[in-house]
Amino acid sequence: MLKLFITLQVTALAVIASMEDRIVEHRRDERGSVTIEQVIWAGAVILIVGIVVAAIRAFVTSEAGKIK
Structure with a gap:
């Protein structure tokens, strides 16, 4: 039973x-962020x-309408 628990724990950690x-790799990829910011x-x-x-x-x- 202990072996199963250890195996599951190691698998979960992996x-x-x-x-x-994968998350860190995607965060570092900031290509195009400057272009989006400029847009x-x-x-x-x-x-x-x-x-x-418009203002x-x-x-x-409105002022032109006041001219007589």
Whole structure:
């Protein structure tokens, strides 16, 4: 019974170590992360510029309506 327990424990530890190696290997692979970050920043800038343009257009349109 003790041999079975030890065998199961060693097998479980080997499986856990293998999973940890795979997880660490995937974490180190950061190819493309800079590109994704740049796309997100570009999208944010475009969104902010769109909001500013819409606000200016609304202001100018409302003020133009006040001209006699």
